[in-house]
Amino acid sequence: MIKNSDNMKKPLEIYVHIPFCIRKCAYCDFLSAPAEREVQEAYVEKLLEEIRRSEELSGEYNVQTVFFGGGTPSILKGEQICRIVEILRQQFVFLNDTEITVEVNPETADGEKFLQYHEAGVNRISFGLQSADDRELKLLGRIHTWEQFLESYSMARGAGFQNINIDLMSALPGQTAGNMRKTLEQVLTLLPEHISAYSLMIEEGTPFYGRYGEHPELLPSEDEERQMYYDIRDRLCADGYVRYEISNYARPGYECRHNLGYWERTDYRGYGLGAASLLDNVRYTNQTELSEYLKGSLKGTEERLDSRAVREEYFFLGLRKTEGVSPGMYREYYKELIEKLQVQQLLEEKKGRLCLTDRGVDVSNYVLAQFLN
Amino acid sequence: MAFVDQSKIRNFCIVAHIDHGKSTLADRIIEKTGLLTSREMQSQVLDNMDLERERGITIKAQTVRTVYRAQDGEEYIFNLIDTPGHVDFNYEVSRSLAACDGAILVVDAAQGIEAQTLANVYLALDHNLDVMPVINKIDLPSAEPQRVMDEIEDVIGIEAQDAPLISAKTGQNVDEVLEQIVKRIPAPGGSPDAPLQALIFDSVYDPYKGVIIFCRIKEGTVRKGTPIQMMATKAEADVVEVGYFGAGQFIPCEELSAGMVGYITGSIKNVKDTRVGDTVTDRSNPCTEPLPGYKKVQSMVYCGLYPADGAKYPDLRDALEKLQLNDAALQFEPETSIALGFGFRCGFLGLLHLEIIQERLEREYNLDLVTTAPGVIYRVHKSNGEMIELTNPSNLPDPSEIEYMEEPIVSAEIMVTTEFIGSIMELCQERRGIYLGMEYMEETRALLKYDLPLNEIIYDFFDALKSRSRGYASFDYDFKGYVQSELVKLDILINREEVDALSFIVHGASAYDRGRKMCEKLKDEIPRHLFEIPIQAAVGGKIIARETVKAMRKDVLAKCYGGDITRKRKLLEKQKEGKKRMRQIGNVEIPQKAFMSVLKLDDKK
Numbered sequence: 015m016i017k018n019s020d021n022m023k024k025p026l027e028i029y030v031h032i033p034f035c036i037r038k039c040a041y042c043d044f045l046s047a048p049a050e051r052e053v054q055e056a057y058v059e060k061l062l063e064e065i066r067r068s069e070e071l072s073g074e075y076n077v078q079t080v081f082f083g084g085g086t087p088s089i090l091k092g093e094q095i096c097r098i099v100e101i102l103r104q105q106f107v108f109l110n111d112t113e114i115t116v117e118v119n120p121e122t123a124d125g126e127k128f129l130q131y132h133e134a135g136v137n138r139i140s141f142g143l144q145s146a147d148d149r150e151l152k153l154l155g156r157i158h159t160w161e162q163f164l165e166s167y168s169m170a171r172g173a174g175f176q177n178i179n180i181d182l183m184s185a186l187p188g189q190t191a192g193n194m195r196k197t198l199e200q201v202l203t204l205l206p207e208h209i210s211a212y213s214l215m216i217e218e219g220t221p222f223y224g225r226y227g228e229h230p231e232l233l234p235s236e237d238e239e240r241q242m243y244y245d246i247r248d249r250l251c252a253d254g255y256v257r258y259e260i261s262n263y264a265r266p267g268y269e270c271r272h273n274l275g276y277w278e279r280t281d282y283r284g285y286g287l288g289a290a291s292l293l294d295n296v297r298y299t300n301q302t303e304l305s306e307y308l309k310g311s312l313k314g315t316e317e318r319l320d321s322r323a324v325r326e327e328y329f330f331l332g333l334r335k336t337e338g339v340s341p342g343m344y345r346e347y348y349k350e351l352i353e354k355l356q357v358q359q360l361l362e363e364k365k366g367r368l369c370l371t372d373r374g375v376d377v378s379n380y381v382l383a384q385f386l387n
Numbered sequence: 388m389a390f391v392d393q394s395k396i397r398n399f400c401i402v403a404h405i406d407h408g409k410s411t412l413a414d415r416i417i418e419k420t421g422l423l424t425s426r427e428m429q430s431q432v433l434d435n436m437d438l439e440r441e442r443g444i445t446i447k448a449q450t451v452r453t454v455y456r457a458q459d460g461e462e463y464i465f466n467l468i469d470t471p472g473h474v475d476f477n478y479e480v481s482r483s484l485a486a487c488d489g490a491i492l493v494v495d496a497a498q499g500i501e502a503q504t505l506a507n508v509y510l511a512l513d514h515n516l517d518v519m520p521v522i523n524k525i526d527l528p529s530a531e532p533q534r535v536m537d538e539i540e541d542v543i544g545i546e547a548q549d550a551p552l553i554s555a556k557t558g559q560n561v562d563e564v565l566e567q568i569v570k571r572i573p574a575p576g577g578s579p580d581a582p583l584q585a586l587i588f589d590s591v592y593d594p595y596k597g598v599i600i601f602c603r604i605k606e607g608t609v610r611k612g613t614p615i616q617m618m619a620t621k622a623e624a625d626v627v628e629v630g631y632f633g634a635g636q637f638i639p640c641e642e643l644s645a646g647m648v649g650y651i652t653g654s655i656k657n658v659k660d661t662r663v664g665d666t667v668t669d670r671s672n673p674c675t676e677p678l679p680g681y682k683k684v685q686s687m688v689y690c691g692l693y694p695a696d697g698a699k700y701p702d703l704r705d706a707l708e709k710l711q712l713n714d715a716a717l718q719f720e721p722e723t724s725i726a727l728g729f730g731f732r733c734g735f736l737g738l739l740h741l742e743i744i745q746e747r748l749e750r751e752y753n754l755d756l757v758t759t760a761p762g763v764i765y766r767v768h769k770s771n772g773e774m775i776e777l778t779n780p781s782n783l784p785d786p787s788e789i790e791y792m793e794e795p796i797v798s799a800e801i802m803v804t805t806e807f808i809g810s811i812m813e814l815c816q817e818r819r820g821i822y823l824g825m826e827y828m829e830e831t832r833a834l835l836k837y838d839l840p841l842n843e844i845i846y847d848f849f850d851a852l853k854s855r856s857r858g859y860a861s862f863d864y865d866f867k868g869y870v871q872s873e874l875v876k877l878d879i880l881i882n883r884e885e886v887d888a889l890s891f892i893v894h895g896a897s898a899y900d901r902g903r904k905m906c907e908k909l910k911d912e913i914p915r916h917l918f919e920i921p922i923q924a925a926v927g928g929k930i931i932a933r934e935t936v937k938a939m940r941k942d943v944l945a946k947c948y949g950g951d952i953t954r955k956r957k958l959l960e961k962q963k964e965g966k967k968r969m970r971q972i973g974n975v976e977i978p979q980k981a982f983m984s985v986l987k988l989d990d991k992k
Contacts, residue, residue: 029949083950212945236940261945276949290950297953317953330956334947358917377917379942383959 023107026075027275030061030098031286032087033304036121040155040225041183043217045288045302046085056308057287058094062101064285064312069105071283071293077106078280079113079272086142088118092130099134108135113271115140115179120158120166128173138270139170140179140208146197150186155221160200167204177268179208184246185239186214187225187232194242198249207268211246212261213239240376258336260375277331279324288314295319322387329385333361333378338369351384393646394574395461398603399519400468400483402507403493404500404861408523411555412493412564413451413469419561420453420465450589450601450648452631457569465568466632466648468588476736477865478684479589481510482664485680486588486603486648489517489572491564492539496522496530496552499538500828501861502802508543519571520547521564526554542828577645583607583669585643585651586678587617590661592712596628598655599637602667603648605678610642614670615653618677622660623670624653658715684716686734687795687866688741688761688845689778691722691888692748693730695755695968695979700729706752707731710744717744722779726888726972727757727982732779735761738845757970757979760891763841766793766869780890783876786927794872795841797864798823802834807856811835814855818843819894838867842892877902879909880923880930884973888982895926902932910934912981920975 033046034054049057080102082095095116102108115138116131128139145151146160158166170178180201184194201209214233216226226232234242247257255263259277262270275282283291288302300314301307319327325344332339341348352368355361360374360381374381403409449469456462470476470483484490490511494500511518520539522532532552539547551567553560589601609615613626630639631649643649655661663684666677694703704721711717718734735741741761748754765777768790777783799820803811808825812835815822820837827833839848844864852860875898879889889909893901902924909922913936924932947955969976 027949031950213943215945240941260943273948276947276952282949284949288950290952292949299953327952327956330959331947331952360917375943377939377942379944379959379962380917380939383963386956386960386963 023074023076025078025275025280026071026106027272027280027282028077028080028102028106029272029282029284029289030080030082030087031284031289032082032084032090033057033287034089035084035086035119036089037155037157040153040221041214041217042155043220044085047304049304053304053308054090054094057304058090058098060308060310061098061286063310065098065101065105068283068285072106075106075281077102077108077112079275080115081272082116084117086119086122087116088122088127092127095127095136096130096134099136103135113138113177115270115272117142118166118170120163123166123169125169125172128170128175132173132175137175138177138179139175140181140210140270141167141170141206142181143201144181144183145186146200147193150189150193150197153187154183164204177208178206179210179270180204180206182209182211182246184211184213184242185234187234189234189242191238191241191245195245195249198246202249202253208262208264208270209250209255210262211243211250213243256336259334260378274335277334279327279331295324326386330382333368333370333382333385336369338364338367340367348385355381355384391464391644391647393576396464396466396575396646397489397568397572398466398468398487398575398646398648399489399491399568399572400470400487400511401491401493402470402480402484402504402511402518403523404495404498404503404507407493407495407498407501407504408555409493410469412491412521412523412553412561413467415555415558415561416465416467416565417451417453419558419565420455450632452633452648455565455569458566459569463569468648476740477506477510478682478736479663480507481514481680482586482588484511484514484516485664485678486586487514487516488575489519489568491568492518492520492543492545493523493555494520494535494539496524496532496535497527499531499535499832500542500802502800502834502863503861505542505802505834506800506863506865508545517572518543518545519567520545520550522547522550522552523555525552526557526559538829575646577604577606579608579644581606581645582672582674583609583613583615583667584674584678585609585667587661587663587665587667589663590658590715592658593652596652596654598652598658598661600651600653600655600661600667601632601648602643602651604643604645606645606674607669607672608642608644609651609667609669615651615667616670616673617661617665618668619665619681619683620660620662622655624655626651626653628652658712662715684736685866686716686718686764687737687841688735688763689732690735690741690761691724691727691730691759691779692719692733692745693724693727693757693759693888695757697728699754702752703731703748703754703756706748706754707733709752710747714744716740724759724781724888726886726970726977727759730757734778755979757888757982759888759982761845762892763795763845765795765874765892768792777892780876780892781887783892791871792874793869794874796838796867796870797841797844798867799837799839799844799862799864800834801837801852801860801862802828802832803856803860805831805833807859808833808835810855811852811860814848814851815839818848819896839864840872840894841866843894875926877905878925879905880921880925881909881913881977882920882973882975883923884975885925886972886977898924898926899931902926906932906934909981910936913975913977915939916975918974 034049035046114136116136117140119142148159250263257263258269287307289300291298297317401409453465468483470480536547551563584606585602585604587602591599616623629643630637664681668674707719716736719731722732767775767777769788770790815837820839823836825835873895875895877893878885906922919938920936922934923930969978
């Protein structure tokens, strides 16, 4: 096999899943659970093994982004994260500006960890804050307070991080537009580069599902939820943030490149329990059973995406971005649909790109589903 | 069996209220007379269709011949004719009874006589049958056999003190029933040498033999080669085979002569030629008169049946044709609905018959159906003197052309314990019933007599009756005739478009109430769209009720990242799949079940 020179190689995103947390939050349906130190250590070993075993990728790809997600990646010791980054660097070619993000929960990171991350080349921190209101935090099952977050945040800044995201949640039980705005104002004083603001989704199998699944009246109404969404959007945009995806805001140039890659269908390789990969239009999902993963079994699922699935994903994912998608060669195929959605004022065309209107965002499931066969 | 001594034949049926144990007793009789070993018995041998077994009702008449060695040492041939057990099939019941010489009346030892029991007994007495009471379910802790025996004597006026006290379930005392059949049920009469006169009490279609006629030979003899004619339909055939009924099989024999029950085949292609109640005679030596009582079965209830998937229209037609081969009472003709596309307007004996056909189409033919609101046949008298029989509300002429309309009325008998008389009378009042009278059966039970419009009882009357009497009321009815009535057509508009398949005819006084309930129901059934959808009920263009399905405010996934693309995609696919199964009316998507919502308008609300 002829080895590609580095600048001929395709971009790759790497996702590393850390399925551990101190305590499961009441709304969380991610693959994550508390675990003993020893289990975490054994897990990291298997993770490193999995990375080492994927050397065939390094010939084809340059690593554009790395994202440590979870769970709570910051639950690991600083050295463990550093070691994973180090092995990745040994295995792959990184670009000069490779974006490396670690998700952090405020209660798990101290100044030392941030310094270690920074040292290892991590250049982006994503804080799971969710709310500035301690009562709301408690209700969500979060174990940190606003004060603890402030401390953690300033330590991250102190360690030299200049690209920080803060995750927020709206439409929480009992939350009012007023509470929401208060959280927002408090967060804005910190001048984060990036804010992800999600409306709470009630997922099956979570304690929240049990509590609210049958009682939507205990949650803010749809009108209130949308109002909060608009409030966030308008407030952030007024402050110079750009909404570049349905729930994501950034100062220009600070968009999360890793996540953009998902919506643009860049190839990605996921390492760890239940992690998903997309490589040459094949989607793999790793083993989701921790005990099996610890035995070295990756055995997951594999789905080859045909041209139809590729076309559909292109729209279904791409339209989540504010800049939308260029219909390009699919324009003919979706001609009628695009016209219909434009008449319904759910889709608009700007500079040759199709994007959701404000109303289109509100009912985006309806719009996106139209592109599925 | 070349010669059969008439005096050794017993032709009888079993009449009972639903659940009083008719089919179980039939099973025991078959088992005890040795036709089948108990190992071969599948419970309730006579209920052939899965549906019958499941619902615990008999839909088609079934017949079986067994041989019983009585205590007198003689062998007797028993022809047991199992009759359908529902008011929808009253006519079939009456023809089956006409084929018998006696009837076993099964009464539940705990529940006693019910309205349907009475109706069936009167029917049996009308046919001059000897009625032999049997008290069943004496193994129940709540059994009160003496009270029930007294009740039978008081209410029906037949001797009941020596009625066998049995448990058909355990087989207890069933032997006594067999002995009494020999002693109490008369042997048949008729002369084997007289001109042939045979009563058709059922017929089934067999793909190899053609129509198989179930009949009772009243006079004469029929054998292979006899040139026969059905006197009412004038259909002719030459007999290919005659025989009698084993358990679940046909056993050919030489000939059937007066007094016998059996079957005839003759390469007849269509059950419509062999109507229940018709008389079979010998063309070469015809009888002078047909047997009395024949009438053409009339459909009482109509509705539209549409395939959920329009492409299945030909399949639905084939399935209906096949069902009709065995069910002369099922009628259908093609119709078109703006909302539902191509389908059929179908006529049924009653709501149960409708449900059975619908279920059979869905199960046996794997069809997904949309059923429109069932209605009755209205008579529309136009100002130009013309009269139309209206089965589809959409065909109602313009009100300016209508002089007046008539609707069918039934005479109903409701048996109820005295404590519920008030609430049942209230129910009948609400359903526009005309009170005719009340008779006390005994101290605690009464028989209420009402004339009720048929269209008021075809939906949920039975359920309402049960719920208002805690299950104690029983009900039976008979078609009475047509009376003039203030009827209007209630239209439903969805997003300002009239949906033809949702229109129905209703009495003017209940139009507002029904319209309001219909709108409320539809509001729950129709999913939110991108726009607001008004749902309106209208009579003659005037809106009388309105509900609104609010516009969809929000339908958005806050997150979608690399790990959950597959799952999120499936979620959206599912959402879209649900829409595919809906009907598009204008730009509104309506779920199939919304069309049936009129059936589910609650009694109390």
